[in-house]
Amino acid sequence: MPEDDLKRKLADFSVRESKIRGQGVFAKKAFRKGEILLEIDDSDPVLDRGKLTPEQEIFIDVFVTADGKQKITWMKSPERFINHSCDPNTYVLTDMRNGVRRVRALKNIRRGDELTWDYTLNIWEEWVGPVSCNCGAENCRGIIQGNYFTLPREIQRRYLPLLDEPFKKRFTEKIQSLNLTAESGTA
Ligand SMILES: [Zn+2]
Numbered sequence: 001m002p003e004d005d006l007k008r009k010l011a012d013f014s015v016r017e018s019k020i021r022g023q024g025v026f027a028k029k030a031f032r033k034g035e036i037l038l039e040i041d042d043s044d045p046v047l048d049r050g051k052l053t054p055e056q057e058i059f060i061d062v063f064v065t066a067d068g069k070q071k072i073t074w075m076k077s078p079e080r081f082i083n084h085s086c087d088p089n090t091y092v093l094t095d096m097r098n099g100v101r102r103v104r105a106l107k108n109i110r111r112g113d114e115l116t117w118d119y120t121l122n123i124w125e126e127w128v129g130p131v132s133c134n135c136g137a138e139n140c141r142g143i144i145q146g147n148y149f150t151l152p153r154e155i156q157r158r159y160l161p162l163l164d165e166p167f168k169k170r171f172t173e174k175i176q177s178l179n180l181t182a183e184s185g186t187a
Contacts, residue, residue, distance in 0.1 A: 008039050013078045013115070020083040020134055024114045031109040037090060040101040041076040057128045064122075064166035066099040079103065084144050085116030087137035091162045092122065106162070121159055122167040123147040124174075149174065156180055 011028070018024025031037055046052070046060050049072055059080050065071050074080075082090070082103075089109055094101045109115070116135065119127055130145030141152075148156065148163070157180045168175060 008041065010078065013038070015078050015081045018083055018114055020085065020114065020116070020136065022083075023081045024083045024116075025078045025081045027109050027111060027113050027115060030111050031105045033105050033108050035105045036102045037105060037109075037115065038079065038103040040079050040092065040103065042071065042073045042101060044074040044076065046072040046074055054128065062123070062125065063101070064164070064170045066094050066096050066166055068166060068170055082115050082117055083135070084119040084133065085135040085137055086118065086133060086140045087135065088116045088118045088121075089113065090115050090117045092117065092164055094164050094166050096165055101164075118159070119144050120147050120151055121162060122164045124149060124167070124171060149178070153178075153180070 014026050014028055015023050016026060027037070040061075042061075049060070052060065059075050060072055061075050062070065062072050089105065089107050090103050091106050092101050093104050103115070103117070119129075124147050127145055127147060130143050133140055133142055133144050141155075148159065148167075151159070156178055160175075160180055163175070
């Protein structure tokens with residue numbers, strides 16, 4: 001299927017109680033690794049971030065756009081309910097031609113699996129936490145905090161191939177200064 005034909009197929013997902021935290025997003029069909037699950041709805045900008053309460057901060061997204069600007073939006077359902085995991089099964093990629101951000105499968109996802117992403121990926125400011133992590137992954141860091149640049153080196157290296165293009169462009173020097181040599185075959 002051409003990627004441009006893909007819209008927000010909300011019927012492919014359900015939002016319900018999660019073992020990780022609060023409500024989570026669950027796949028109602030299987031997805032193969034690399035497949036696009038969902039287009040992110042970035043249509044609702046946050047106009048005055050300074051006035052947000054900590055409870056509201058949880059539902060905003062801060063990111064770099066395809067044209068290199070910082071943007072803050074209210075996250076829409078279902079993506080606003082995607083929980084963090086230290087061993088996530090999705091990540092986000094921006095289409096540099098039209099700026100559309102899409103959630104992509106990082107591994108094969110079975111019907112009924114909860115969708116997760118790593119809250120620190122493509123993040124450069126301090127995350128709203130810290131909060132304890134209940135993701136249940138073998139490699140759980142125990143706490144969600146910081147950003148890509150404060151992650152342990154080994155995780156920075158593992159996430160290097162997953163970084164979104166606008167983030168990489170905006171923080172090229174900072175990423176290079178981490179001096180992470182992407183080992184071939186480990187992505
Ligand atoms: Zn965790």
